[in-house]
Amino acid sequence: MKSIETPLTAVTAVPFDGEPSAAELDAIELELPLILAEVDLLDAQIMTLDRPVTELDARRIRRARHRVLAARRELTNRAGTALAGGAA
Numbered sequence: 001m002k003s004i005e006t007p008l009t010a011v012t013a014v015p016f017d018g019e020p021s022a023a024e025l026d027a028i029e030l031e032l033p034l035i036l037a038e039v040d041l042l043d044a045q046i047m048t049l050d051r052p053v054t055e056l057d058a059r060r061i062r063r064a065r066h067r068v069l070a071a072r073r074e075l076t077n078r079a080g081t082a083l084a085g086g087a088a
Contacts, residue, residue: 030078034071040064 020028028035041064048057 031075034068034075037064037067037071041068 041061044057044060044064048061053061
């Protein structure tokens with residue numbers, strides 16, 4: 001009878017240190033304005049969970065949504081120019 005064991009040395013040859021790589025840190029830094037805008041939107045929405053929405057709350061949420069959309073647009077435009085610039 002043959003054994004069906006797999007060699008573990010090939011799978012565990014490169015140990016994982018648990019730290020993000022430089023490329024992952026660069027990607028996070030690039031997306032940081034969008035992340036912060038989404039956190040602000042979430043904060044504005046959380047404040048209205050247990051009470052009626054006032055006009056001030058509605059404005060705060062609307063402005064936060066606009067900041068998220070602007071950050072997404074900026075991130076998308078930067079990605080588009082980076083691709084176009086790199087391909088040229």
